Amino acid sequence: MATIWYISKYVTPPGVAKVGARGFLLLREFVQMGHRALLITSDSNHLANVPKLTSPRKEEAIDGVDVHWLRTRKYTGARSLGRILSWFDFEWQIRRMPLEGLPKPDVVVVSSLSPLTIFNGLHLRRRFGCKLVFEIRDIWPLVLTTAGGISPRHPAVMFLAWVERLGYRRADLIVGTMPNLREHVAEVSSSVRPVACIPQGLDPGLLAPPEPLSDDYMEAHFPENKFVVCHAGSIGADNALETLLACARAMMDRQDIHFLLVGEGYLKDRFVAEAADLDNVSFAPGVPKKAVQSILQKVDLVYFAVHKSPMMRFGQSLNKVIDYMLSGKPVLASFTGFPSMINEAECGTYVPAEDVEALRAEILRYAALPAEDRAKLGARGRDWLMENRQYKDLARDYLHHMGLDGQGAAYETPRRKGSCDF
Known part of the structure; x- marks a missing residue:
């Protein structure tokens, strides 16, 4: 049995999320395959009906997944300075989070939207000697320069570009929801890390x-x-x-x-x-x-x-x-x-x-x-x-790329054609 930590400010359980709950649904499948899964997320999220925390942290078990909510700075708009400040606060709360008593991770997944979580991922890898997965669901800072029209020479863009390259170079595995992420990684970084695609899947609740x-x-x-x-x-x-x-x-x-x-x-x-x-x-x-x-x-x-x-x-x-x-x-x-x-x-x-x-x-x-x-x-x-977007199959693909085949339940089912391997 492996222990997988998944850290993302915007990943929540299906009953809380207003949109897809991909990350949690993958974790739930990991648990059903015999692994232990721990989610670290935030109570500041415009994409979900999150609980209101009266203390710095809240812990609960949902569908076998250990969920750790962190109280972080609130913001009023999706395109606001307050949202960016909330990103930084989330990273600070992770560093302040007591780690004693938590199961030692074999793999830590740090997942955007905010790419800043790579810093905590690198810190946790040094502390626990685990594998680090850098998961990309939005390509920062490309979204700012293309959709936002911000200059590539803007200090914030240059900083996020450096963070992005750092993640691509230092992570053990790069995972994207977009099917052609490998081309982008090759364009902006000299990284030779493996790149995999684990896309959005079909929520069984639907x-x-x-x-x-x-x-x-x-x-x-x-x-x-x-x-x-x-x-x-x-x-x-x-x-x-x-x-x-x-x-x-x-x-x-x-x-x-x-x-x-x-x-x-x-x-x-x-x-x-x-x-x-x-x-x-x-x-x-x-x-x-x-x-x-x-x-x-x-x-x-x-x-x-x-x-x-x-x-x-x-x-x-x-x-x-x-x-x-x-x-x-x-x-x-x-x-x-x-x-x-x-x-x-x-x-x-x-x-x-x-x-x-x-x-x-x-x-x-x-x-x-x-x-x-x-x-x-x-x-x-x-x-x-x-046939191709059931979360049990996507989770099996993810475990394969993380090198965890066979460390939980049996994995006799062959991997599917068109599973977004690069």
């Missing part, structure tokens, strides 16, 4: 029957006898919904096609105002995670988009795509970059990011397909997801 929505909700937001193109999720800058709305405007002549945007976000009011004159567009309130499938199963085509960005060369692993493929509907993506999942499953198509005319043509092609052909496409996506 396999239960979806939570039904009220008749009033469905009647108010779902048009009858129309081909419905749906975006479900956050409505913010990262979702590139300008392309979809421009496409809707270009398709005003096709009143049999309707565009439905479900979700909340800081840009929703602006987009609602901009689309006020479009009778082929409607916005619906966001729904609980457990009810998302009730919406997706009622539409004809599911859609997501990203902006043109150099960062997309390394690919993405999005919870949204998991939800979409699970729905059994064909997936259409405005995406220019390293493809994965949709092309592997052959359950949809990509069109170039921000290309309104290409998007329009592809929507028309899907609308012209017989319903049974669209159903076959969608079914391929769901079947591929069940």
Whole structure:
């Protein structure tokens, strides 16, 4: 039996997380395979309904995982100085955390969003003589220079670039959720450390029957006898919904096609105002995670988009795509970059990011397909997801890369094709 510590400010159990709980679900699988897992996380997290701590630390066992909550500085916005200060406070609280009585780790995983946890990871490796895994879920500081438009010569960017290179050089293993991270590691570092891809997986909780929505909700937001193109999720800058709305405007002549945007976000009011004159567009309130499938199963085509960005060369692993493929509907993506999942499953198509005319043509092609052909496409996506994105399989892959094969329960099941090895 091996002991695995997983340290991340933004990883929480499924009952707490507003979005995917990938890290915890992997730890839960490690436990079921005979290992011991310990999660160190924070009570300051805009992506989860975290407990309110009245003391510096709180410990509890959830699904066999030892969870250690640390009380850290709170912040008010995802894009705020307070959030950055909260990162530093989390690192300080880890250093202050009493380690006596905790099980000695065989592996310590330090996982972004904040890359600063690599410092504590290096400290713990020196103290315990364990392996260190540097896990990348957002590529910092590339996200600042591409999406944020900040100069590469900005002091904060230069500092984070140094931290990133340090992690790539000093960790024993680099793991990314993006399928082409190895190319980025090679570009920014001389590291010869192994790189592996452990992407987002299928939360088994989503396999239960979806939570039904009220008749009033469905009647108010779902048009009858129309081909419905749906975006479900956050409505913010990262979702590139300008392309979809421009496409809707270009398709005003096709009143049999309707565009439905479900979700909340800081840009929703602006987009609602901009689309006020479009009778082929409607916005619906966001729904609980457990009810998302009730919406997706009622539409004809599911859609997501990203902006043109150099960062997309390394690919993405999005919870949204998991939800979409699970729905059994064909997936259409405005995406220019390293493809994965949709092309592997052959359950949809990509069109170039921000290309309104290409998007329009592809929507028309899907609308012209017989319903049974669209159903076959969608079914391929769901079947591929069940075969390739179960967390028990992803956890087994992770243990293999950490060198822990055979140290817990038996691992007779062969590793899957297309498991994102590099």
